[in-house]
């Protein structure tokens with residue numbers, strides 16, 4: 703059975719959204735490689751934004767509805 707690296711299972715607990723981590727050196731974008739950039743990326747359509755409610759989902763993205771207080775609280779805790 704093959705394991706897909708990018709799960710398309712929208713019901714998986716941690717695949718709805720992911721924290722975007724820097725893929726470039728700190729002198730390039732201000733973040734070290736692997737450091738969270740503060741951006742959140744939708745795992746459905748791969749669109750990203752600073753606020754989960756502002757992600758410009760694709761029209762056919764399965765997660766367009768996924769705007770929840772859970773995520774808002776989690777990422778705006780500070």
Ligand SMILES: [Zn+2]
Pocket residue numbers: 744745746747748749758759760763764765766
């Ligand atoms: Zn999406």
